[in-house]
Amino acid sequence: xxxxxxxxxxxxxxxxxxxxxxxxxxxxxxxxxxxxxxxxxxxxxxxxxxxxxxxxxxxxxxxxxxxxxxxxxxxxxxxxxxxxxxxxxxxxxxxxxxxxxxxxxxxxxxxxxxxxxxxxxxxxxxxxxxxxxxxxxxxxxxxxxxxxxxxxxxxxxxxxxxxxxxxxxxxxxxxxxxxxxxxxxxxxxxxxxxxxxxxxxxxxxxxxxxxxxxxxxxxxxxxxxxxxxxxxxxxxxxxxxxxxxxxxxxxxxxxxxxxxxxxxxxxxxxxxxxxxxxxxxxxxxxxxxxxxxxxxxxxxxxxxxxxxxxxxxxxxxxxxxxxxxxxxxxxxxxxxxxxxxxxxxxxxxxxxx
Numbered sequence: 001x002x003x004x005x006x007x008x009x010x011x012x013x014x015x016x017x018x019x020x021x022x023x024x025x026x027x028x029x030x031x032x033x034x035x036x037x038x039x040x041x042x043x044x045x046x047x048x049x050x051x052x053x054x055x056x057x058x059x060x061x062x063x064x065x066x067x068x069x070x071x072x073x074x075x076x077x078x079x080x081x082x083x084x085x086x087x088x089x090x091x092x093x094x095x096x097x098x099x100x101x102x103x104x105x106x107x108x109x110x111x112x113x114x115x116x117x118x119x120x121x122x123x124x125x126x127x128x129x130x131x132x133x134x135x136x137x138x139x140x141x142x143x144x145x146x147x148x149x150x151x152x153x154x155x156x157x158x159x160x161x162x163x164x165x166x167x168x169x170x171x172x173x174x175x176x177x178x179x180x181x182x183x184x185x186x187x188x189x190x191x192x193x194x195x196x197x198x199x200x201x202x203x204x205x206x207x208x209x210x211x212x213x214x215x216x217x218x219x220x221x222x223x224x225x226x227x228x229x230x231x232x233x234x235x236x237x238x239x240x241x242x243x244x245x246x247x248x249x250x251x252x253x254x255x256x257x258x259x260x261x262x263x264x265x266x267x268x269x270x271x272x273x274x275x276x277x278x279x280x281x282x283x284x285x286x287x288x289x290x291x292x293x294x295x296x297x298x299x300x301x302x303x304x305x306x307x308x309x310x311x312x313x314x315x316x317x318x319x320x321x322x323x324x325x326x327x328x329x330x331x332x333x334x335x336x337x338x339x340x341x342x343x344x345x346x347x348x349x350x351x352x353x
Contacts, residue, residue: 148211296324
């Protein structure tokens with residue numbers, strides 16, 4: 001089936017050339033991802049909205065309308081990621097799932113009184129895992145090499161465990177039963193890698209590289225790793241319970257990034273910078289905070305630590321970062337709504353600044 005995408009073969013060649021140069025530290029300018037969509041009648045909801053018996057093509061029909069209405073400016077590329085909510089691996093491990101118009105919720109395991117009762121294993125017949133596989137496979141079959149299908153949000157190790165346990169209980173567990181938390185964290189990592197590899201084996205067949213929920217393109221195995229739960233723990237706990245997982249995932253991936261979410265996670269930056277194979281850090285200041293251009297010392301610290309840096313900014317903020325920090329090694333995702341003409345004008349201004 002052919003999809004009418006505003007993107008040519010030469011555009012794909014440019015994406016591969018410039019993103020590869022950026023990963024190698026040889027691109028002298030920042031990468032700029034700017035996407036805009038014509039008004040279109042479609043549903044932008046997470047896929048958990050649909051019952052498991054909803055035909056996959058009915059879901060893809062909806063998203064195809066959005067993709068065909070999109071413009072991919074700068075270093076953006078046609079991408080659709082399989083969005084079943086944040087930390088979908090919790091559902092693969094037995095968490096109950098519910099959907100609201102704002103997000104997807106994963107509910108703790110039933111009949112579990114303590115961490116000692118939780119033992120995690122791969123279930124090939126889990127209905128949510130089968131659903132993610134089916135949607136991913138069908139999207140790749142349907143759109144081929146015209147759209148890069150991004151891997152679902154698998155989640156971070158403690159985020160997944162918090163979904164299975166509740167965040168409040170897990171916070172107590174960290175001090176009351178740290179050995180059990182460590183055991184479960186060590187069980188999650190190989191499972192995470194297995195889920196990732198099975199999905200990557202599907203998405204990579206299109207030959208357009210790799211993507212996930214973040215705005216990064218990579219030529220091989222890449223992912224936006226995370227641990228939002230780490231906002232609530234100390235650097236010492238991060239070192240014990242999160243760092244081994246991130247290090248193992250980065251050893252498995254060629255293009256691992258970390259989603260640094262909120263100022264409460266800044267305390268973990270030194271540990272992140274110590275992960276040799278971690279390629280970069282995404283800074284997300286969080287609700288109610290200034291956009292990334294309001295955090296120039298932090299961005300400089302990440303850059304000086306030898307890591308690439310992905311940020312969310314408006315057009316003015318992108319110009320500020322370029323002026324103050326030079327732009328090289330940065331990936332700027334533009335959050336401001338602009339028309340295609342306005343977007344092209346901004347890109348020319350950024351190039352000339």
